[in-house]
Amino acid sequence: MDLMLTGRRALVTGSSAGLGEAIARLLAAEGATVVVHGRSADRAEAVADAIRAGGATATVAVGDLATDEGAEAVADAALADGPVDILVNNAGAYDQLSWADAVPDVWASTYNVNVISAVRMIRRLVPGMRERGWGRVVQIGGGLGLQPMAVQPHYNATLAARHNLAVALARELTDTGVTSNIVSPGAILVESVRALVTEIAPAHGWSGSWEQIEHAAASEWVPNDVGRFGRPDEIAGAVAYLCSEYAAYISGATIRVDGGTIRSAF
Template sequence: MDLEIAGKRALVTGSSAGLGSAIARLLAAEGASVVVHGRDVSRASRVASSIGAAGVAIGDLSTDAGADAVAAAAGDVDILVNNAGSYDHLGWTDATPEVWASTYEANVVSAVRMIQRCVPGMRARGWGRVVQIGGGLAIQPMAMQPHYTATLAARHNLAVSLARDLAGTGVTSNVVAPGAILVDSVRELLTTIAPSHGSGDSWEDIEPAAARDLVPNDVGRLGRPEEIAAAVGYLVSPAAAYVSGATIRVDGGTIRSVH
């Protein structure tokens, strides 16, 4: 496909592995000058080298100093994909207020930092794309991970507020909400817990069982990183100029909602 983003400069936060690296790879393949972000130089550099990225930006976005360093390395960004974040598997009993605060800092305030550093330049140039990676749990949370799902809801909310603020500027703000995506950490987790769930020993048995019992959806499998990247690709392209303040769910029908 031709997304017509050749020559645009893109920063994908948290792109040294997993979903972020798939997004960075697609944008680079479409001709964008991609800056790979991470906290580990060697991991980020490996991804950057493999996709022909324009550069690497290293920094912890949960701090102002880290965000400053990343923004300086990224330069004038036309496309900002806020993918970086953290999660755990704690529930209400174990997620202390300190855990809530640190998760919010990593998943929400980090995105705000990059928006405030990158979007003014987009606004001045009259063109830009901002995409938050959210999730269906933002609107249909479960009992586990309450602190994490609350941060997803905040990401969705801030994206709409930003879209309103950017009205008429040529800059759009949207959300891509993945379902359960087959990245290495998810595969490892499902393989580890498969015996206790009676899901079988082979991945051919484990994946459909997980899609049936743990993360039910209408497709019967987990999503692939490339499928999330494709949705991001659409939103950052000129074809999506009329889309702002929207959420695109890529979850196989996990979320049962008409809204």
């Protein structure tokens, strides 16, 4: 299927590894010019080089979106070769802190990194989309924003905020040709998740091959209907669809890609 992204320019924040890298690679494969973002120039360049080696087009923007100065530098780099049509706000951070350990300063820092960083990029890039009458904004959210666990409450709350701001933005962009949506992943098997599951497996009694450990973790830790963790490319596919012409009638929506972790009749 041709998603008709040729000629579009996309900035994917936090795309030097993990979910963001998978999203950047797929958008590039679908014809978009991709701006790879990260805080490490070497890692971002490595992803961009791999995209170029595959025959697609990629540039790099380096900066810390947790600061106004860093966000401005990233926006300037992203716009240097043309307008940005697609913004995927993927960059963020999480930890495993409990209520006792997540002190107010941690809450504030996490909110800045996971929410205000996205707002900074929206404020810098969406006005241009609005003026041109076409654009796609996708927030990477998560089921913990809807059904939080007791642990990492500060992170759960930032996911809820990302979902909320995406819907508010959709209302703001009514009848402009610019859409705002959310892709909500479940537990996705990126390197950090595999390392965490491997670390906690003995305490939970998960043993055997990696496939056996994954199945046990997916059954007991993050229960879902598929019986495994998701893969980065499965998230990238949902994002690419929302960025395409086929999704022009979708705005303010959440696409859950979580194996059925979050259950709803509607």
